[in-house]
Amino acid sequence: MIPRHARAIALSLLPVISLPAGAAPSGWRQLNLPVGVTSISRDAYDLHMLAIYVCILIGIAVFGAMIYAMINFRKSKGAVADRTLTHSTKAEVIWTAIPAFILIFLAWQTVPALIHIEDTRDSDMTIRITGYQWKWHYEYMGEGVSFYSALGERSNTARQRNAALRPAEVDHYLLEVDEVLVLPVGAKIRYLISANDVIHAWWVPELGIKRDAIPGFINEGWFRIDQPGTYRGQCAELCGKDHGFMPIVVEALPPEEFAAWLAARRPAAQAALASSQP
Amino acid sequence: MSDTTHHGPPTGIRRWLFTTNHKDIGTLYLVFSLVMLFVGGAMAMIIRLELFQPGLQFVNPEFFNQMTTLHALVMVFGMIMPAFAGFANWMVPLMIGAPDMALPRLNNFSFWILPFAALMLVSTLFMPGGGPASGWTLYPPLVLQTGDAFPFVIFSVHLLGISSILAAINIIVTIMNMRTPDMPLLKMPLFVWTWLITAYLLILVMPVLAGAVTMLFTDQFFGTSFFQAAGGGDPVLFQHIFWFFGHPEVYIIILPSFGIISQIIPTFSRKPLFGHDSMVYATASIAFLSCIVWAHHMFTVGMPLAGQLYFMLSTMLIAIPTGVKIFNWTATMWRGSLSFETPMLFAIAFLFLFTFGGFSGVMMALTPADIQYHDSYFIVAHFHYVLVPGAMFAAIAGVYYWLPKWTGHMYDERLGKIHFWLSAISVNLTFFPQHFVGLAGMPRRIPDYALQFADLNAFMSIGGFLFGLSQLLFLWGVVRCMRGIGDKATDRVWEGAQGLEWEVPSPAPYHTFDTPPVVK
């Protein structure tokens, strides 16, 4: 535990601003923001790393000056206070201006990402996400497919006090659901989000999406998943007693597999399935 | 006149119940704050105990949520704000050469509201349905699901707010009207300055909080629909009003800390504060900016692009005056003659760790990244860095710094240093890993977590327990001085101490500055 944490600090000092996803050592990736699988999550990651490096540079300068002062101006080493050093317009202008420039630089870097996030045009499909106390509801708009997605049964058993099943025995404890949200890779997916009772927030770190679900109102956003895989997240806005127990699981499939999955879930296919199994 | 003013304090409980003496009331505030530190701390220990391992071992999720909510409310309104009110009561009259606060009876009243409000708040835990469990932000509609405790929560927030407002009025009137004649505003010590600005902020935003919780109350009981979509209201409106109060509130907590640090660093550098006037202007601009940045707490609710840009830029602006302060403190140490007694150690830890908390603050201003950070443990790490090794360390530094003046006895330097090192190490063990679990995807306010967070949570819990236990040393050190154990303090106490408060004997007599002193 301590070495991992020490390694994280050491790695954070490496000047690798846009570290490619595959190259990042796995230990560090588990302790850092995920690069993720959408352009939105990558934008967030890049800004995050940029901000970290800027902060490290400022930190070296500021903490360096403090440490230098603490070492060199000690009374015990015979330092005598220079009581005339109480003001310097030049220094004060410098240390007002430099941070201002750095901040303008940082703010400027966020603008393209901000515009990108808001661009919900030309989506390929729309899903509707609704937060409930304490589960999610998903609807594939215009497809007649919808379902609830709640905490998986094994996690739900293990999370009880004095449960016989231990959390360590559950795969993806608290991050598994009974019905996963299946989505296609490569499609621009627009989501409409709302809530049924109180405010929730739909957060999947690897998609770079966190959006509040507000009862009575709808919000929207989009993402495009680049790689097939399973991505897990959780409700991020305190929503009552089981706030910690309403996870999100997204399974991204190649388009053909997704189409097959969706076809099987359509009402007609479900009805046929029901009638063939009396 | 002189006969009545030079008598000693009455004895027994009546002294404390009816006192109008600023030193007594300051002591009351500080003792109350110390008690609340351990109440809120006990709640934090319950939180860390439950989070020690994955799975639920000790408490139910409902109770866990009540703990996170009350821990925050108790620490903010019961511990840190009263602590600074205590410092203001004790030190502002001594620093400006006033015989007492301007409104002594109001002063008594504004203190005695506090214990009742706090008692009511904590008693909600034992009501049917339990205490508030919606987080200290009290967001509707969730907060409207609170049980029988709901009206008591609202009422105690009102009382805490009234207490703060009355204290703020008293402090402003004292500072504006009671200064010794040869102390113009710009010659006031920085602690006085920061409190003056804080008091104005309090008057600006506490009534807004009172309005917000009043609206919650009428929504619940009188059929209004401020925050209910059904009647044409909007839950997001509450968030705007709350954060209009909530963000300045952060600075209400941190500005007096800045003031204390600005007194301590010059003393132990044996050098006047660098850039005194620019410190004042920086404080004022921080206070102003704090009122126009509130929606950076709400980037995930959905906001127009222009709004996101505005709140991002204005938030970043705060870093500039804050940076000026950090640089000025560093410049104060520059070419000084530094010694490292306990108050200075805490002040230096403040300097490093508050700056560190500021860094994560700048990161969070970047909207696209904040969408990932929001409501994760990264945020928890950030605000604990600015509030614990930030505000709370400043308060501890202030206690060690002025305790000899208050009690007439030096604290035990060795005990103080042990307390410092244990606190400074364990505070980082507790809060530093929270950045990482947050970035890795752990949401805040959850009683149980996925297994990949288990190692670091166990680590943080151990750090947290150590931090909690270390504060018992602080308690012991303070009680020792209060009971008169320890070396007699000199009047000046610290070699480099400057200011009127060091011109009076130690302990400071019950009545000081009956005639206005001369500022040297």
Added chain:
Amino acid sequence: MSAHRSLINKLLLACVAMFAFGFALVPLYDVFCDITGINGKTDKVAAAAPDRIDRGREVTVEFLATHDPAVAVNFAPETARLRLNPGDLQTVSFVVENRTGEPIVTTAVPSVSPGEAARHFMKIECFCFQEQPLAPGERKAMPVQFYVDPELPARFKNLTLSYRLYRSVGQSASR
């Protein structure tokens, strides 16, 4: 002492003013929402008729309907989506059915997404302008007549109009 008094009065006045300001934020917020489209709120009063049709482009409008769990109704749009030109006046209906054996009064709260497009969503006639009483078991179609403002910025191509039906507040309070 009088110096104290006048300063205290000013500070108390400031407190009262700030308390009032908290309440003033309610209407201010509505204005702010109107301008910026937070939460996709639309006007509660009828808009003027369109003055032109922009044949040069089409916008897709989707319709959604949900209801509060506390009100037992079926509530759904008759049309799931429409493609139309900005400025083109259209009417769609939402069907509501009272599933209870008692009369109820409902209120519908509209929300348009994306929020920034909400002020370009113009409703001439809407069932959300008034409360809607429903007899026991009654089923009715409730129309909304609307157009999309030709001034809608080109970056918006998909709009969503969502209604959430509540039992009206006066009624739930009187129960």
